[in-house]
Amino acid sequence: MDKGNPNAQKLSNLKGEELAGLALPIVQSYKVDSKYYQWTMNESTRLVIPNTEEYLQNARLKEVVELISSEFFKKKIPAALKINKIYAEGSEITPQDIVITLDENSSITTKSNSEEAYKIEIGAEGVKIVAASENAALYALRTIQQLMITNGNSLVYGTIIDYPDLPERRVHVDIARKYVSKDWIIQHIREFSYMKLNTLQLHFSENLGFRIESDVDPAIVSQDGYLKKTEIKEILAEAKKYGINIIPSLDTPGHVEHILKVHPEFGQVDKNGNKSKVALDVTNPEAVNYVKSLYSEYMELFEGFTDFHIGADEYMEFDRPPFTTDYKEVLNDYAHETLGEGFTWKDVIANYINIIAAHVYNGGFKPRIFNDGIYYGENDVNEPKQQIQMHDYIGIDYWSQMSWNPSIANLHTFVEKKHKDIYNLNAGYFYYVLRNDMPMDGRKQHSFDFLDQDKRIFNEWTPGKFDQNTVEDHSEFIKGACLSIWNDNPNLVSEDVITEDIAKELRSLATKSWNTKSNEVTNFHTFAENRQRLGNVAGFEKGSELPEIQPFSPIGDVSIK
Template structure:
């Protein structure tokens, strides 16, 4: 039977998915409580309804209301790193209707009843830099080992205050180091304000990483001084990028960038056709780089180096996907192989010094060289898993490079466990669940590529077993998962506006937040989640201090 034609950017498209939070009053990513107003601060003795749900809650008997005398108190030793979180919380208490004016932010070792205390310190029996505790006694005290942990604690506090005051003790921590969203701005321009609103919403849900896919076949969306010719008319200036990075830092969201290479380079190579791969039969691969050419490699190195210098996130993604044919594309004269691209074969043998090397070995050498550049900039290199084959060929992808596992075409291909065994950190971006795709027919979907599939079936250990929802692969518990990310792919960028993207994406973010935090799910089904959790939690407050 013929295999379905599946590609990363739009596989198993079957209609529209319209996840809309019942009763949610929002503008783009929303602007406060789910019903548009703050709720009275009554005590909460049951586990609080928050997103993501907390790991541990110990009930208590003391409840503290927010009153006009409430202060936000910072220990002098912690003040420098926590002042931003305190100022944000102060404004939110007003925006949420708990106070008529912002509370004082004070530096003191002494506290008073009704104070909110933010401090750095260990969280009992939890060794995690993003862990935090909230203890209610004479004060409400948020403690964490890092500023990020304290900030996550204030996100929980804001959510709790929408239905009451915390009573007792919360101890909370994530199970994944990276909880991420990838946004395809290469194909579709999103305004800086929209991206900031997305970051604000992500931080409200404790999602800690945004990856901007700045280069794709349809565009390059960030100003580039080394190669200004490749920059699309609609793009982010470097000033706008730096403003986004500064905003994200306030939200404790890291911003990584990616430049997809050696495939998906149609736009860049339209300005450098001399760097396009030309096959033996004369077929020009408009989106494929001929990395056997020194000038082609230099082009990519200059672009990647400049973007590494601009973006301050700890990771730089190099793409690497869909360069060689997928199984359903066959081995004919118009796809890349040893016989159709002899220049890549020769490059591989020249670089490795091995007469048995293949074009794929040359690809690995090219990606390793780029990864070395990324590491020289103080960042971790990451690439998609399509053409990472541990133990095969005469070369190998450097195990220091993280592997972003979105696909497994069929069971003959490596699984996530094999990447871990080869020494790679893995990121789960399972294309059967975690792909939010703008298609010509609207939002693409599949059996599980929707909030219901994510919430009811997917976990961070659920990798693709075979493409097209043909099976899952569950990574064994003894093998670590570094992170997971949702992907917003803009295959048909004009199919919806950015506000429509925000509206539909909201529920995906919420369920993904719950699944990647790793705490016990508050309810079993998406229908229950919508009514009992999402409606009550609402969306991130909008305050002027974010501007």
């Protein structure tokens, strides 16, 4: 034993895989030093950023370090000590420091070029973080925070190399059918960041409501609860702080029943001249321009973020009346008149989707759609195929192949059509629903599709396992996975019950989307025990604030007030 090493008195008996499993998500690699010494935080530990012009000007890295410092204090790591923060020269760094540096060109690992990759080296000279980005530094510090909680305020000497298997790890929240408070959304932004989920989708327009303030058309906003634009700006600021991308979701041409109650003139016309109460008239230029004005309003509100979900799902049930009897021929006639001979109703809908997609793309956002609105009947020899080519920048959220309708395009169709960005929303694993009917298998009416869904996700799901389709987990087109909260029966439970209901499944998604082989590193029982020890993010309680942090300074130590 090295008696000259202040940390050498404390040894670990845990192997690398056991230590890897103590973080959530489970880290990709923890190679333990053969001596099994442990580095322990004490009153002299500091969070250190190099004292160079480049780092002094990096406001985001400063923000990350201040955030984690405040969380450490809130979590009493270690034992409620105030963690000092300092910009320091190399000669000023001590073995008790945690040093954070960035390497965008990254020598972190040859296994990933992710901007969220990081490396942590723990040894007699202290703790050294090399991160591919500021958000990667946030994740590295979160891993240290979690290991402190689960391993007795100590880090075992060795090297952690970590990166996500999926670029996007998302949660979709239906805030349209059910009013969801600003405080609930901020609470979950913090919680998602704690487990390295990086995207939140806010679905604010639906059949049962429209929940964000509108200046373009105030009449469509639900008066039984909505988010003001000032509240949305607070949410967006918190999201940027915690490294969460926000995707607004305004679904058309289906899921517009609430809008059509205010604007019945925009309902899809049928062969008898009647207007649909549930589907937008994609043949009406006034209706299309109205919808574009709404997208423009919310593009302005969500400026600075990267994606916009435009829906395009469940326009009508294509395999049954009234679509087959009353609407199909109208759309077919419109296709022949406006698009040309040989085009059909499928092309009319595809063309509408392209128009809206181009509108948000030209506004600086990458559009996303659900999978079921395009390529209908592609594999049916008796069906004419869609001729309109979809814009190649449209992302695809593949949620269901709809087993009751074999004409819904399968995943391989989207791959063959060369869609490069496909996201796994497998409804059988990831749809949590406030249901209109009580399940008969022992589940609650507010539930996922199976009992013990957290265990199913952990043990069975991998990124290549889509609904009724399986592909290689590392297929290039798989860009992410998403858990979805759907409030079909909005008054069934409170938002706080939803928080309790999804907590376990969120953690299973977080680890399996970050490290697909999590269930090979540890078993579900051990994983469940560890998630319990880790608990919630610091500042999880709705409306709570973290301890105030004084401004970072390049001169001397700066600590919590």
